[in-house]
Amino acid sequence: MKEPTGSPQKAPGTESGGTTTPPGSSGPAALQPPTPHVKGRYRVARFALLLGLVTVVLFWPSVQFEFVSLDDNVYVTDNPEVRRGITAEGLRWAFTNVDAGTWHPLTWVSHMLDYRLYGPGAGGHHLTNILIHASAAMLLFIVLNAMTGFLWGSGLVAAFFAFHPLHVESAAWVAERKDVLSGFFWVATMGAYWLYVKRPAPSRYLLVVVSFALGLLSKPMPVTLPIVLLLLDGWPLGRQESPVTVFDDFVKPYPFFRRPESRLVIEKIPLLVLSLAAGAMAVVGQQKIGAIQAVDVFPLKERFANAIVSYVWYLWKMVLPLDLAVYYPHAGMPSFWKWAGAFVLLAATTAFVLRLARNHPCFPVGWFWYLITLLPVIGFIQIGAQAMADRYTYIPLIGPFIMVVWGAYGAAGDRKRLRAALTVFFVAVMAALAVSTANQLSYWRDSRSLYGRALAVTEGNYLIHNNLGNELAAAGEVDEALVHYLEAVRLYPDYADGHYNLANTYAGLGQDDQAVYHYLEAIRIKPDYEKAYNNLGVTLARRGNLDQAMIYFSEALRMNPASVDGRYNLGSALAARGRFAEAITHFERILSLNPDAMRVRVRLAQVYWLSGERDKALKESEIIGAGDEKLACDLKAWIERSGSGEK
Helix, strand or coil: CCCCCCCCCCCCCCCCCCCCCCCCCCCCHHHHHCCCCCHHHHHHHHHHHHHHHHHHHHHHHHHHHHCCCCCCHHHHHHHHHHHHCCCCCHHHHHHHHHCCCCHHHHHHHHHHHHHHHHCCCCCHHHHHHHHHHHHHHHHHHHHHHHHHCCCHHHHHHHHHHHEEHHHHHHHCCCHHHHHHHHHHHHHHHHHHHHHHCCCHHHHHHHHHHHHHHHHHCCHHHHHHHHHHHHHHHCCCCCCCCCCCCCHHHHHHHCCHHHHHHHCCCCCCHHHHHHHHHHHHHHHHHHHHHHCCCCCCCCCCCHHHHHHHHHHHHHHHHCCCCCCCCCCCCCCCCCHHHHHHHHHHHHHHHHHHHCCCCCCCHHHHHHHHHHHHHHHHHHCCEECCEECCCCHCCCCCHHHHHHHHHHHHHHCCCCCHHHHHHHHHHHHHHHHHHHHHHHHHCCCCCCHHHHHHHHHHHHHCCHHHHHHHHHHHHHHCCCHHHHHHHHHHHCCCCCCCHHHHHHHHHHHHCCCCHHHHHHHHHHHHCCCCHHHHHHHHHHHHHCCCHHHHHHHHHHHHHHHCCCHHHHHHHHHHHHHHHHCCCCHHHHHHHHHHCCCCCCCEEEHHHHHHHHCCCHHHHHHHHHHHHHHHHHHHHHHHHHHHHHHHHCC
């Protein structure tokens, strides 16, 4: 039993979705949907609007949520470029910066625009995510319906995409704006491609390229989209026999390139070039922040095994989306039976769908959509220390959704009762998914709730223990924070950030010996840990070991010459040793870059006074008085005490 091809040359009417031809029908009528009419267009519009409205309502609670401390600080709350809103300098930074590990200028621009519109409150930023996600779902429905002419099936796939709990992470996490934005342009590229296939023209092909480029500028995830378009050429577009492309005139002199499959590949070359460029930029960005793990940390066999298991795990969570978490720690090499069983299952599924390819092309298209689109994030190139992530499924699961829906209705054929039962079943599944999504969404209301949920459903999650410790420490719950920091380093003894945060906590409690030990551990694990060097120096200086403290301050400055804290601390230590000229040099260097650093001006004035440069000290006092009257009064009191012999 064949699915309709939706070939634009044979069935131009599928553009409007004005057909209800079942996907399992056969014969000429199945390939020739009725001519569209206004009523059909209205049906599509009403369905799309309903889908978008339900999606917005389902995710609306996130408008009341806070930013979370996992990456939202990098993307919004602590990012000075984003907080300035849209500026010429900010746009330049957006297109040249890879500090977050990925080159995604359009995502940066969207965050800047949000900050300009909504300010520092999280609600507006969440609203933008919701609207983009809902728009992507609506567009997915419209595009699939245009390509296939199967309105109900297209609507179900789009609803699965919109409502599935695995997609909560992408839609509810402000830092994952890049997911929903690139996903929207992924679907927009498919839509532009459909228009181009209907009537090939350079202007329409340019629209495909531009849509695709915008997706890559949002996140490199669409790098596999050209391959997916080749899959769609087979089904539902039916272009494998006699495609018409804008490059046909160029290939006419070359018999080999006149072959249908060659022309389809040549058509994708400009897109593939963009994919390679975006992929290269992504690798550069991840290398810059040290996110790409070395082979000695994650051996190739371990990466392969985890990738195989992850492919099956995502499918399992698609069917039963329980115990979802924001972070799944890498547990090392899976057992032989676990990864071998997963490999056998994947191989058997691949063989099965290939066997069905002739009569049911939706199966290989959906299956290879899934396999191919997950490749950039499946772990062969290990980014970070997570084993998998819910957000990685945002686009890939569209493939299995297509398999399930088209396969089910194709198997039902023309049996009305069975098709009605399927419809009832899918509606029930959609309702269950919506309930599950609402529940999963509730954990994203704030950082504590998110981290608490992750610890409840995962094991060995040292990173989340550390992050929850940070939340507790910031709230003044030091004892509770200490418990989580200790658990983090117990679970992963070579966790540099855990040792660093543990050291900071001990330092705050006045337990300097413990603090020094953990600072040194952090430095041992991560020799370029600038903040650990600086804070270790502060602890040693507090204990009176100025000479050793200055060694660590100097090392911190060597790693980061722009470090204000490191330079200030070194200057203060030098002043305490009576090396006033060197101290003054460091303070003046800071002020040359940041004239409004009043704390530094106070310290500079004090050193001027102690070194005998009283006029300069008084001049600094006047500058301070113009900017901060209280600091100026404190400085005046200090000068008076110093003049009377007090220290």
